[in-house]
Amino acid sequence: MSLTIKDIAKMAGVSITSVSRVLNNKTEGISESTRQRVLKIIEQHNYRPNAIARSMITKNTKTIGLIIPDIRNPFFSDLARGIEDVASESKYSILLCNTDSTLGKIIDYLWLLKEKNVDGMIFACSDPTLNREVHTFVKQNNIPVVIVDRGLEDQMYSGVFIDNEKAAYMATKHLLELSHTRIGCISGPSFIKNSNERLEGYFKAHQEFGVPTDKSLIRVGEYVMEGGYQAAKELLEQTDVTALFAFNDLMAFGVYQAAEELGLKIPDDISVVGFDNLKYNLLLHPKLTTMEQPIYEIGEVATKLLLEQIEEGKSDQIKSVFLDTKLIVRESTKKR
């Protein structure tokens, strides 16, 4: 089996205490000469301490749990990479948890992460019935948590967000300025907070422009391609929309498919605005006008927040960071 601290101690002719001291760069209780001797043996044998045993006593695992709906969603893989990059810089590793936004899976993972003693969690799932349950769990076990993208009870946790209302307002405004007055809206599920916030922005822009809104132009999709496709198909067939605002790019992709199927030309017959600015919408034709959000950076900032919380024990201080969004006007929108 692997070498242990005991083996190293024996080889160096010192106690395991001394080896531990050099391992942890302690200066007290050890002379420079024995430190060097031990260091040499460690080096020679490529010894690395067993993280499990270490965790046993230090109570930290240098691991953080990442709870997301689905890593295949490019939004979350981008986010995950941002997270992993800053985590690994501080020698933390990340445990991947795909929940499909499912109550059962989320709870299961919460327990798992607790059993495995993760030092903290980044949470990007939400479910109405869940909020309470997750909340009590987290508070009860007081695990550091940072919320991302979709908040649960916001003021209770640190989190990294964008101003969803403002972003949606800007996107809608863009369409209104292009003289569209019948703007279909493809929202995400209503239990996801950002959906409602974006909806607010959508309304606000209409109000400001004195354009009446029409409930029948608002549909809810699943935040994936198929969701956008379904909603778009309905809207395009059953209503007189001249523009469509999808609350994420994935759904906007679905809009493109629906439009094509119905023989509608973008942007001539129908203008389309997305949300996220995923890398892969470069593939679209015509290029998608969309509201960019700094996904990777959200992951970075969230992780920094979490590590701060973990390492400085700041789990009581709640910090919300808001990052900027930016409307990227491309070819999918046009004056009516």
Next chain:
Amino acid sequence: MSLTIKDIAKMAGVSITSVSRVLNNKTEGISESTRQRVLKIIEQHNYRPNAIARSMITKNTKTIGLIIPDIRNPFFSDLARGIEDVASESKYSILLCNTDSTLGKIIDYLWLLKEKNVDGMIFACSDPTLNREVHTFVKQNNIPVVIVDRGLEDQMYSGVFIDNEKAAYMATKHLLELSHTRIGCISGPSFIKNSNERLEGYFKAHQEFGVPTDKSLIRVGEYVMEGGYQAAKELLEQTDVTALFAFNDLMAFGVYQAAEELGLKIPDDISVVGFDNLKYNLLLHPKLTTMEQPIYEIGEVATKLLLEQIEEGKSDQIKSVFLDTKLIVRESTKKR
């Protein structure tokens, strides 16, 4: 702090041994009545054993390391999901390691995973200088490993693959059958084994059709969009290719961009074939003809293989599984 087995023992009025026995469903040394009593206390207090302490003695962590270049690459996020799904079914969790195919990062992660005592690893990175180093590391620490997508010294490990040569042969044949004789080839880096295998298939098809190959039509890209874009631009500007075979879809995406930039129409001016059949190539126009490989399933099978190896100690038996590929003919290829 959290409850420990000691607390439960005290509350139930039994020894920790007994609690441990019910925790692990041991039948010996415990009567049904005390089992029930203990079970009730456990239930009541929602006690879960500390996985770290458990690992300490059982020597397993129910964790597997996933080493990939970049989770943002849809190929790998799809793979990761397949892996996570079957892993979590068996109560294993996965530790995410993005290496960017970088020597330093791979080695660092290897050590990390060893320190953390993962039960096994799924490995999808390769690097020529690395093979030896990774190999000796893995063998030295005898950690169960399953290779995926890109082999290192193949016969040494279990792995899940496709028949790259055959797949590339089929793809090339498709183009040859459409009377293309000047077929550009955008390969992946030559240190990645599948690139060379696919190249073989490319050659073989030409040979079979009696069409001479031309080294100048073969370029190497990075297996990402930009790689495909660069290579395609060169090929389209400097040579007389009438068709392009990109060794993955991401590069094929780049080909589309290059073609557009040069004002070339697909498939009229240039036929394009990709590889992978990523979900997002539904966004492309015209739709991409590509060689499908069952990415998610590769992840599933790889994990099953790994778990088998872990749980049945079959790390000596080497098993290679080959999954099928399928040419999906869509709109990006056309008779010359």
Next chain:
DNA sequence: TCGAATTAAGAAAACGTTTTCTCAGTAGAC
């Protein structure tokens, strides 16, 4: 009814670290 076999249960060791406590030796102060 007695010894053997079986069962239920607990005590203690073990896992590989870090941390606390103790101690011997030496330097410094007077």
Next chain:
DNA sequence: GTCTACTGAGAAAACGTTTTCTTAATTCGA
């Protein structure tokens, strides 16, 4: 020269489990 303070080092406890070993109590066979 003695006492105090400090330094380098090790012994042992601790972390929360599982596992091995031991023991007490019960059942069983004759």
